[in-house]
Amino acid sequence: GAGVSQSPRYKVAKRGQDVALRCDPISGHVSLFWYQQALGQGPEFLTYFQNEAQLDKSGLPSDRFFAERPEGSVSTLKIQRTQQEDSAVYLCASEGTANTGELFFGEGSRLTVL
Amino acid sequence: GQNIDQPTEMTATEGAIVQINCTYQTSGFNGLFWYQQHAGEAPTFLSYNVLDGLEEKGRFSSFLSRSKGYSYLLLKELQMKDSASYLCAVRVLISSGSARQLTFGSGTQLTVLP
Numbered sequence: 001g002a003g004v005s006q007s008p009r010y011k012v013a014k015r016g017q018d019v020a021l022r023c024d025p026i027s028g029h030v031s032l033f034w035y036q037q038a039l040g041q042g043p044e045f046l047t048y049f050q051n052e053a054q055l056d057k058s059g060l061p062s063d064r065f066f067a068e069r070p071e072g073s074v075s076t077l078k079i080q081r082t083q084q085e086d087s088a089v090y091l092c093a094s095e096g097t098a099n100t101g102e103l104f105f106g107e108g109s110r111l112t113v114l
Numbered sequence: 115g116q117n118i119d120q121p122t123e124m125t126a127t128e129g130a131i132v133q134i135n136c137t138y139q140t141s142g143f144n145g146l147f148w149y150q151q152h153a154g155e156a157p158t159f160l161s162y163n164v165l166d167g168l169e170e171k172g173r174f175s176s177f178l179s180r181s182k183g184y185s186y187l188l189l190k191e192l193q194m195k196d197s198a199s200y201l202c203a204v205r206v207l208i209s210s211g212s213a214r215q216l217t218f219g220s221g222t223q224l225t226v227l228p
Contacts, residue, residue, distance in 0.1 A: 031214070033215055033216075040220070040221075042203075043201075045217060048215050091157070100162060102147075102159040105157050105158070
């Protein structure tokens with residue numbers, strides 16, 4: 001498809017389980033961002049890639065969160081030993097080379113930790 | 115860090131005009147963005163201001179005053195489909211020039227009544 005694709009759309013995990021969330025950005029988009037959005041809040045920045053390089057991971061809330069983009073295209077956000085406070089929608093966005101700041105968001109992965 | 119404030123909720127009538135305000139405090143300002151987010155969907159780009167003044171795009175206009183740390187989004191001829199959350203976001207450049215993520219406010223939930 002032409003847009004940003006994320007999977008799974010919904011994930012239910014038991015506390016302590018590891019989860020992996022996938023993002024397939026728009027083809028050719030260099031920049032890729034991960035955001036976390038709690039209910040009723042705006043998206044909170046997690047991490048940013050330019051091609052395969054992770055240039056900023058200052059928003060990752062703990063060392064249980066890890067993101068990678070090994071070939072500069074698909075990205076995976078991994079959360080180890082999930083906690084209830086990790087329940088949120090995880091949004092991926094990509095940006096082309098125009099540097100307009102226009103981010104194209106995927107529909108997100110809704111994670112519920114029981 | 116950045117501090118972004120916008121009203122939590124607003125209500126307006128179909129056909130009317132509504133103005134959603136956003137104030138921010140930041141250093142290294144590099145642009146003010148507005149996104150629209152319908153419930154359960156991805157945020158979508160509305161507008162971008164980097165210089166002072168008004169940017170008009172159809173029924174939507176956005177204004178920026180950098181000296182006041184202030185922006186507003188103006189929606190004219192409101193339609194029922196405009197009921198959504200409107201997110202104000204600021205982009206900041208750090209000294210290395212590599213951090214380009216957007217920092218979002220909590221969003222303003224607009225309800226358009228018939």
